[in-house]
Amino acid sequence: MKKILLPSFLLLSAMGFSQSLVQAYKNRATQVTQTNINTLLTDFTSYGVKTTGSTANNNAFAWLKSKYVAFGYDAAQITENAFTYNSKQTKNLIVTKTGTVYPNKYLIVCGHYDTITGPGTNDNGSGISIILEAARILQNVSSEYSIKFINFSGEEQGLYGSQAYVTNVVKATNPKMDIILVLNLDEVGGVAGMTNNKVIAEKDGTPTYPTNGTYSTYPSSNNAASTIKTTELKNSMLNYSNITPVDGYIERSDYMPFEKEGYVVTGLYEFNESNKPHTANDTYVNMDPVYVYNIAQGIVGAIQHFSTADTSITLSANAVSKNLSDRVSLFPNPANNFLNIGLDGKGFTTTIVDMSGKTIMQSKDQQDLDTSKLINGIYLVKITMGNETTTKKLIIKK
Ligand SMILES: [Zn+2]
Structure with missing residues (x-):
């Protein structure tokens, strides 16, 4: 995704802040490790240019699946959603954790793994690494709402993967899937050499751009709920990470097909916008892996908040001996x-x-x-x- 800069950003005011930090959520957020993030980013990069339907794209899909299996997710939790782009087959990967109280209500945490022109370490290895690290940490943690971790393909050519999922899965059930929130992560890698300590929290609305009228066909009935959820996302970033959230709007990424169906969506996007995505230089050295690590902590906190995860503190061997x-x-x-x-x-x-x-x-x-x-x-x-x-x-x- 590329974003046109907003003319100005509103810094989140601490006034009226009421979402309190949950210690158990904080403890799990701190289980994110820089080493894991670095390894995931490097592995993602190693598959090369993952153009939708290419061999590299399929290899990356197999790698993703192997990661979820290694984290302990079983075959029943891992599903594939295939679609065809440019007469080539490609797949979305969906990993579901069933909720204890609302098994049929879903929090979707998503990002795209396809890339264009380059290896896409920032766009969107950053989002994929965070989703994987969150899925690892939360594998054994119960939550009241169900969680779906979704890795989409086909994003770069026009949101084909998320659209295929919405058309063939979300709307194919009667009643259609009950989604409490779609939380999208796309390009949160920052810029090497810059101070990357802010992130754009994207709410649904009527932005003053682009001028092509794309947004006029999208519903506004879900905007108010998105504003509330985006505020909760910002509060989660403040509670569980050292990253300051800044207001912005959703645009051109995998939440859009959901938005069009009337669902409530939100997302994160880097504040310092890299000019490397969609080029051969979207590589590890040009982004900031520490920024990804910091954002991952906020996301692990946010997922627990939105899914109402277990708040009890378990004294595992890890928790006792500090890492x-x-x-x-x-x-x-x-x-x-x-x-x-x-x-x-x-x-x-x-x-x-x-x-x-x-x-x-x-x-x-x-x-x-x-x-x-x-x-x-x-x-x-x-x-x-x-x-x-x-x-x-x-x-x-x-
Ligand atoms: Zn992207």
């Missing part, structure tokens, strides 16, 4: 000539890489690092201890 990511701190950050790695214990390796992935420094069991030779910019600090790795963003500012 490496929580034990590591960088100080100061931004840093100038020195950096302190806050971590107790021995046996850790620190690697500092620049945004092109080049290793700049490496040390072992060293807490005070001389960073006087690093030039201004954003770096990734990877810390490995035992079989755990965590990655933090470091800013050098002199």
Whole structure:
């Protein structure tokens, strides 16, 4: 998706904020790991240009399916929705978790996995990585409403995958599918080298653009409900991530076929808009994996909020022993000539890489690092201890 910038953005006002943080939701949000996000983005990229119906597109589909199986979803939960584009077959992948109280009411969390011209690490490896990480964390968590994680194909040529799903599945049942909300993630990868700390929360409305009149045929009866749900999405971002939501409108992505049917939709889109999507340069080095990691935490919180997930805190082995990511701190950050790695214990390796992935420094069991030779910019600090790795963003500012 490409977005035309809004003339101005309204910052969310904290006034009237009433959605309180749920500790169990927060605990699960912090189970997102930078390592998983990095691996998912890299794996997604490795399949190449995933044009709808191509071999790369089918290979990516098989990879997606294997991930859900590995997370513990069984055959009955995983369904495929095939359609034909340009005389080639391609498939949407749908993974369903059944709700305990409202099994026939669905929260849909979706994003497209097809790409065009390039490998699409940002558009939309970012959204797909977040959906996968959320599905992993929530696999064992019960919720009152059912959740569908949907990976659409055919988006780039004109929302063909989401339209096929709405036509052949959502509307094919009588009564038609009861969807409480469609939450779409498309292009939330940000821009390498920029401070990516805001995200556009997209509500349904009548934007002042585009001028081609596309939106005139869309219903407005669902706009008010979208505004309410989008406010809840913004509150979830504030509660469960360090990303600040900014107001915007839905446009040209997989929520549109649902919107046209009168369903309530919302979505997220990057605030710093990359100019790389739909080019061969939509790659890992040109986006911000730390931004994806941060947004993923907010989304894990939001999915639990919208689906009314279990609020009890289970003391699993993971919860008791803090994971490496929580034990590591960088100080100061931004840093100038020195950096302190806050971590107790021995046996850790620190690697500092620049945004092109080049290793700049490496040390072992060293807490005070001389960073006087690093030039201004954003770096990734990877810390490995035992079989755990965590990655933090470091800013050098002199
Ligand atoms: Zn997209």
